[in-house]
Amino acid sequence: MSSSSFFEAIEQQYALNLPFVVYSRPINSVIKCWLQQDDELYKTETFTESGFVFAPFNLEEKSILFPKEFCSYSEINIDALDIEIIESTQNIPNENDKLQHIELVSKGIDNIKTKDLKKVVLSRCVTKSLQNSNPITIFKRLFNAYKNAMVYCWFHPKVGLWIGATPELLFKVEGKRLTTISLAGTQAFKENETVNWTTKEVEEQQIVTDYITKEITPFTKMINVSDVDTVRAGNLLHLKTRIISVIKDKAKLKSIIDALHPTPAVCGFPKVDAKDFILQHENYNREFYTGFLGELNLKQNTTRNTNRRNVENNAYAVVKTQSNFYVNLRCMQLKASSAHIYVGGGITKDSNPEKEWEETVNKAETMLKVI
Numbered sequence: 501m502s503s504s505s506f507f508e509a510i511e512q513q514y515a516l517n518l519p520f521v522v523y524s525r526p527i528n529s530v531i532k533c534w535l536q537q538d539d540e541l542y543k544t545e546t547f548t549e550s551g552f553v554f555a556p557f558n559l560e561e562k563s564i565l566f567p568k569e570f571c572s573y574s575e576i577n578i579d580a581l582d583i584e585i586i587e588s589t590q591n592i593p594n595e596n597d598k599l600q601h602i603e604l605v606s607k608g609i610d611n612i613k614t615k616d617l618k619k620v621v622l623s624r625c626v627t628k629s630l631q632n633s634n635p636i637t638i639f640k641r642l643f644n645a646y647k648n649a650m651v652y653c654w655f656h657p658k659v660g661l662w663i664g665a666t667p668e669l670l671f672k673v674e675g676k677r678l679t680t681i682s683l684a685g686t687q688a689f690k691e692n693e694t695v696n697w698t699t700k701e702v703e704e705q706q707i708v709t710d711y712i713t714k715e716i717t718p719f720t721k722m723i724n725v726s727d728v729d730t731v732r733a734g735n736l737l738h739l740k741t742r743i744i745s746v747i748k749d750k751a752k753l754k755s756i757i758d759a760l761h762p763t764p765a766v767c768g769f770p771k772v773d774a775k776d777f778i779l780q781h782e783n784y785n786r787e788f789y790t791g792f793l794g795e796l797n798l799k800q801n802t803t804r805n806t807n808r809r810n811v812e813n814n815a816y817a818v819v820k821t822q823s824n825f826y827v828n829l830r831c832m833q834l835k836a837s838s839a840h841i842y843v844g845g846g847i848t849k850d851s852n853p854e855k856e857w858e859e860t861v862n863k864a865e866t867m868l869k870v871i
């Protein structure tokens with residue numbers, strides 16, 4: 501399929517007001533798309549179906565599913581898309597937003613110092629009016645700009661339109677192999693400068709690693725935790741640890757989701773206290789920001805080589821079930837002709853409210869660059 505007919509089909513789906521998702525996973529040149537045939541709002545609670553899932557921050561609200569059997573699927577393989585680059589404009593942050601965020605962060609720090617809370621991720625919403633509100637055009641710019649991210653554009657007429665470029669894998673399961681990452685700590689990327697991580701950033705990322713490792717232990721036979729690396733996500737740097745494990749035969753996908761989501765990278769620690777604080781004190785409803793999205797229980801054909809001599813038929817096909825979910829970060833919701841961009845950061849006892857504000861300003865740039 502050519503890239504133009506691939507995108508024409510998506511444009512047509514959008515014009516018909518029907519649900520779709522178009523996305524590309526990190527470090528590959530495949531763009532995939534699912535077009536749902538009707539405008540039904542299918543949901544999942546059990547995560548046993550097959551399809552594409554879009555889950556909110558608060559899992560007490562249900563997750564939306566594009567069921568495989570009601571969708572047409574297509575993909576293309578391409579390195580870059582033909583789309584004009586936009587002039588970068590200066591985005592001057594709003595003074596009121598700044599005061600409000602600093603107040604929220606200060607409240608978080610006070611709570612950490614006086615209660616059991618160790619870390620809480622606090623966020624805000626930045627609103628910007630759009631010159632060109634065609635989501636497919638924005639998606640194309642994201643695909644060209646952020647190769648290390650899961651870039652996506654998701655639409656359902658009964659829910660809304662979300663676009664993002666997330667650097668964070670929640671987890672993926674391929675057969676029995678479970679891979680996840682701990683991503684936290686942020687600094688601005690500066691060409692030719694070596695990064696120095698502070699104790700605050702090292703600790704906030706370690707909280708995530710410890711949480712993930714502890715939570716997946718009951719479901720796994722073996723866990724391998726890598727050293728901490730610095731990784732780039734657009735104009736930012738983060739600390740990242742890879743955690744690879746083998747799950748037990750009886751482990752259910754839903755139990756792994758409940759154990760991991762939301763991780764302290766987007767919620768805090770302890771989870772319940774942090775979530776309560778967020779739901780009570782943040783000045784808006786996160787909806788799908790810091791939720792997760794991705795492929796659910798898809799069958800994947802792989803060929804395996806036995807590598808034994810004297811075996812005539814030494815390659816055999818293995819069908820594995822795979823799911824991969826990304827945390828919905830560096831994302832925005834398009835409503836009428838405005839973009840609502842969501843940005844947050846991890847707060848610990850050592851946080852500086854002014855710096856936390858600047859971090860959210862830098863994070864907002866990921867989306868502001870493409871609209």
Ligand SMILES: C=C(O[C@H]1C=CC=C(C(=O)O)[C@@H]1O)C(=O)O
Nearest residue numbers: 683684685686765843844845846
């Ligand atoms: C909550 C966000 O980022 C998370 C992921 C990486 C680094 C983070 C941080 O340094 O605070 C956050 O934990 C966001 O981008 O809105």
